[in-house]
Amino acid sequence: MNTLQRLSIFSCLVFSVILTSCGNSVRRIHGDAIVVDTHNDFISKSLTNGFVFDQDNRGKTHSDLARMKQGGVDIQIFSIFGDDKIGYQHANTEIDTLYALIARNPDKMMLVKTPADLQKAVKEKKLGAMIGVEGGHMIENDLSNLEKLYERGARYMTLTWNNSTPWASSAADESAGKIPQEQKGLNEFGVEVVKKMNELGMMVDVSHVGEQTFVDVLSVTTKPVIASHSSVYKLAPVPRNLKDYQITAIGQNKGVIFVNFYSGFLDSNFNARNKQILEKHRSEMDSLKKTGMSLFSVEDYLFEKYPKEVAGLRPPLSLLIDHIDYIVKRIGIDHVGLGSDFDGITSAPTGLDAVTDFPKITKALKKRGYSKTDIRKILGENFIRVFTENSN
Numbered sequence: 001m002n003t004l005q006r007l008s009i010f011s012c013l014v015f016s017v018i019l020t021s022c023g024n025s026v027r028r029i030h031g032d033a034i035v036v037d038t039h040n041d042f043i044s045k046s047l048t049n050g051f052v053f054d055q056d057n058r059g060k061t062h063s064d065l066a067r068m069k070q071g072g073v074d075i076q077i078f079s080i081f082g083d084d085k086i087g088y089q090h091a092n093t094e095i096d097t098l099y100a101l102i103a104r105n106p107d108k109m110m111l112v113k114t115p116a117d118l119q120k121a122v123k124e125k126k127l128g129a130m131i132g133v134e135g136g137h138m139i140e141n142d143l144s145n146l147e148k149l150y151e152r153g154a155r156y157m158t159l160t161w162n163n164s165t166p167w168a169s170s171a172a173d174e175s176a177g178k179i180p181q182e183q184k185g186l187n188e189f190g191v192e193v194v195k196k197m198n199e200l201g202m203m204v205d206v207s208h209v210g211e212q213t214f215v216d217v218l219s220v221t222t223k224p225v226i227a228s229h230s231s232v233y234k235l236a237p238v239p240r241n242l243k244d245y246q247i248t249a250i251g252q253n254k255g256v257i258f259v260n261f262y263s264g265f266l267d268s269n270f271n272a273r274n275k276q277i278l279e280k281h282r283s284e285m286d287s288l289k290k291t292g293m294s295l296f297s298v299e300d301y302l303f304e305k306y307p308k309e310v311a312g313l314r315p316p317l318s319l320l321i322d323h324i325d326y327i328v329k330r331i332g333i334d335h336v337g338l339g340s341d342f343d344g345i346t347s348a349p350t351g352l353d354a355v356t357d358f359p360k361i362t363k364a365l366k367k368r369g370y371s372k373t374d375i376r377k378i379l380g381e382n383f384i385r386v387f388t389e390n391s392n
């Protein structure tokens with residue numbers, strides 16, 4: 001070996017040490033990034049199933065406080081949700097639950113209402129807890145309720161859930177043909193809701209809304225919108241995923257789409273395979289329905305009861321990356337993020353078993369060729385940008 005060869009080996013070694021210490025390892029990228037998840041249903045789940053967020057729920061739920069830390073989650077937006085039969089009072093009960101959790105863990109959690117709060121939470125290494133209201137029915141047709149929820153910390157509201165409100169039609173209802181053409185979209189009060197949200201600085205969430213509502217919102221809003229937990233229709237054609245023209249419109253509006261991890265919203269064959277399982281348990285399903293349980297709850301119950309059968313249906317993690325990729329190719333790197341829907345879904349891609357698995361997404365993004373700068377945007381910076389633009 002001559003001197004030149006020795007020198008080149010030495011410089012290669014130095015270079016690779018620098019590269020690693022500069023933070024190009026997956027663990028380093030994930031740890032350094034601000035990781036934001038825009039949709040987690042733990043609070044609703046805790047009220048119906050009795051789980052407690054600051055206890056060890058391994059094997060029972062997707063999330064708890066300790067596992068959020070392990071997964072490197074810095075900011076979690078907790079969904080405040082009640083179905084169309086429960087409204088404003090229930091929203092407040094869920095917010096009370098979150099407040100109690102934060103009060104019990106002042107050294108580990110804090111409420112985030114502003115971009116400055118968000119940075120403070122990250123700096124103090126506390127889980128920044130944010131509030132998103134899922135379903136406009138929670139305001140009970142009253143703008144003063146919207147203002148009060150904002151005061152308590154709600155920073156986005158999903159205009160509809162699967163149910164429509166009297167002022168905005170949902171994807172589920174529009175696609176099922178339940179809404180006459182002239183009643184689709186936002187009515188006059190719906191327009192007022194969007195304007196009030198813009199004025200307050202509450203992000204308008206278009207996940208779950210019908211196509212006409214989507215078009216109406218985009219023509220009214222003066223601020224960038226979000227889709228807090230939606231995936232790509234072209235890759236998985238379910239009514240509440242986003243079609244190409246909607247993805248383009250969100251890009252033009254400078255909004256952000258936070259991709260949902262639910263297998264059924266990622267994999268176009270998942271629902272058909274699901275049906276086969278349900279068919280196998282048809283008699284049990286029918287007797288459960290007779291007890292008055294909704295079809296939605298019956299399916300959830302069966303999926304939880306037969307986890308091994310459901311596990312075989314999970315798509316690969318690369319499919320989640322395909323959805324992210326699709327959005328990036330269409331509207332650019334500044335308009336995509338993560339909205340897991342953890343603890344509100346029964347199946348996620350293989351490997352995504354809990355919030356502890358967020359680093360696997362970073363690993364998969366890196367493998368797909370995304371740079372550290374791009375990964376940081378997807379993991380959290382795009383959220384911070386849209387949150388800031390709505391807060392001003």
Ligand SMILES: [Zn+2]
Pocket residue numbers: 134208229
């Ligand atoms: Zn939802």
